[in-house]
Amino acid sequence: MERNGLIDIGSNTIRLVIFEFDHDTGLNEIQNIKTPARLSQYLDDAGHMQEEGIHVLITALQSFKKVAEAFHVSSLYPIATAAIRQSTNREAILEAVKNKVGIDVILILEEDEAFYGSYAVTHTTDIQDGVTVDIGGGSTELTYFKNKKIKHAISFPFGVVTLTRMFFDGKPHNDKEALKKMEKFLKKSFSKAEWIVDKKVTLIGIGGSARNCARIHQSLRQYPIAGVHGYTMGQDDLSQVYETLKSYSRDELANLDGLSRDRMDIIVPAVVVFNVLYDMIQATSFTFSRKGIREGFIMHQIAKSKLGEFKKEQVQQDALRHLANEYKIEPTGALQRQKLAEELLEQLEVQGKLSVDTVVKQRFLQAAYLYYLGKFIDSDSSSQHTYYIIANSSINGLSHKERVRLALLTSFKNKSLLKQYSDETQWFTEDEVNEIQALGGIIKFVNALNISNTNTVNQLSLNIDSEPYELSVYYQGEPIAEIYQSNRQKKHIEKILKNKLDIQFIKK
Missing domain, CATH: 3.30.420.40 (ATPase, nucleotide binding domain)
Structure with a gap:
């Protein structure tokens, strides 16, 4: 440490x-x-x-x-x-x-400032192609990266403080003429970076002004989960923030949720910058990165002395490994649960009982590893703690919706709790919730197959040609607890199969 x-x-x-x-x-x-x-x-x-x-x-x-x-x-x-x-x-x-x-x-230096900000983004998100904008008080840095490799970078000698001084000296923050002049100035200035025009990639905001923009929008939407890293907005969302700021008086800005008091007089120039760039880039979305120059600088220093740390190719894997270690997930049992979950899912897919796309399967396997990590806090309310921790933690590489999907899978206990959690965001369709219930049921069932944490079960075989269907569970050792618990939890698999299931434990 x-x-x-x-x-x-x-x-x-x-x-x-x-x-x-x-x-x-x-x-x-x-x-x-x-x-x-x-x-x-x-x-x-x-x-x-x-x-x-x-x-x-x-x-x-x-x-x-x-x-x-x-x-x-x-x-x-x-x-x-x-x-x-x-x-x-x-x-x-x-x-x-x-x-x-x-x-x-x-x-x-200007080029180093752009590099460190982009380094942080490419090493803490899964965005492959994008344009970063880091607007500080006295300068603005833009970078364009493709396949997580920086292609272009530029620094402009103006930021939120200098723009405020240039266009709003003695004027209110929403002065129409000042806004028009500033927008014209920004378009002309950014046109020097011709490599951003019509790129049709994600625009990534870095720094305090971008963070405030994201938080303002979250408050306007009464956003249901915590955190702004990876928060994504569309062009209409950016416009909504801009129109809100223009419509508020200075006194009203002081009470605008999400806006820091020390940024009241400089937030408008920043939001104009984001809107102008979004339009010039023809961006697909505006995403906020909480990780910027500070994190990029420190990560780069650490990576120089500790080779192999902060690999941009495995952002999700590292983030979830760190989360598992923080909450003391026992790796041997977690890997066994993940192995059995994958094996059972594959057999259900072969039998035509489930069909899961690649991204959802990835989330399913991650959830199998992290299952009930909230027991670290209190085993009697593992599900509740698990959902809250994952849904409200900043997890590098995951969008907010995927973070909540992971939370729903990892905390699965029963249908009623799943509905309670999913209703908080209302981000998932009925079909998606049903899929989460099925996959969560598989995880809960295979967890029962290693409830003693002795890794006694090593293979599963599903047969749907018999009546009832039969699951052969091959084991070594003494699976007494597993026999009892798996029979209690087999209802989750029967729901998927739409048939009764007989579990046969077979010593290998």
Whole structure:
């Protein structure tokens, strides 16, 4: 277990994030604090950062350094982006920080800022082709990746703070003329990145402004589950957020759910950027990534010393392995349950009793491994805890709907609880719920076939030519508990078969 601290010195905020990393449980954020420093407002017309701005920076860094020491971080990375990068006196700023705080600030170049943001997206989502937009206070980075490989990257010297100053100085956030001028400016600026035009891929938003946009939309929809990583919106959804922001007065914005108070005066430029890009790209969707430059930087540092970590080809697998380890899933029994579940499903498919597509089968096998992980909290309410944990956890590589599907399968106990859980989101059709019930029943049944966790059962054979149907269960050892429990749970398989089932335990 190691701890790394990262101080992100942005144009709008300065933030300290402390990460804990372990191979078994992955990268986890254990502390996250910020101060809205707005460093870009201390740059004069010549790009010189004033002494007041340097003092704000040094005060924040001194405080965050003490916090990092209290958390016993092994490495502390202070990284600086546009506000320092664009300062004509940046060398003097870095020297002042070194003398007063005793740390060396790492100046992130434009292309590196784009790289780290894109690195985080490609290593924490399953999006293969996309355009990322990371709009900070003083700069905006765009990247285009295909098959998870970066093809183009560009940085623009404007962000939410500078756009606000350029177009809304002394004007309300919804001034029509200012909005029109800003939109025209953005279209002209982004046209320099001709490689984004009509790409027809996902637009991925990174950073605090994108997070606020997603949260505002979730509040407008009364979104039923937690988390914004992987949250997806369409063009109409983005337009809805934009129209809502324009229709609200400044006082009303203060009470808008999902909008941070320190972003009230800068959120509109960000949402305009997202809308303009969506239109230029002809995007298929707008997805928010909670993982950006900070996570990308730390992941890249760890990957350099620990080869094999953070493989972009196996985002889902690693995320679910980390989740299983966090909740102490016993791997031998979990693999046995997964093996038996796959074997029984294949036989049901061969017999024409079920037909499951590839994605749903993948989710089914993942659920078989993670089944009832909520017992880690309380075995008497395993189903409830399992559903809540998975449905409301940020799981890399899974869309929100697929996360809930996994939660429904992993927590399956009976039809009434399944209906109760699925009614919370109402995302699944009646046929999908019936399919989840059937697959959840298989998992519950094979769990009964290894209820003693001794892996006594090693093969299954389904025969539907007999009456009743017959399931031969081949075993070694003493399956007394398995005989009792499987006969209690065979009703789930009988429902799929639409016939009675006789279970024969045969010693191998």
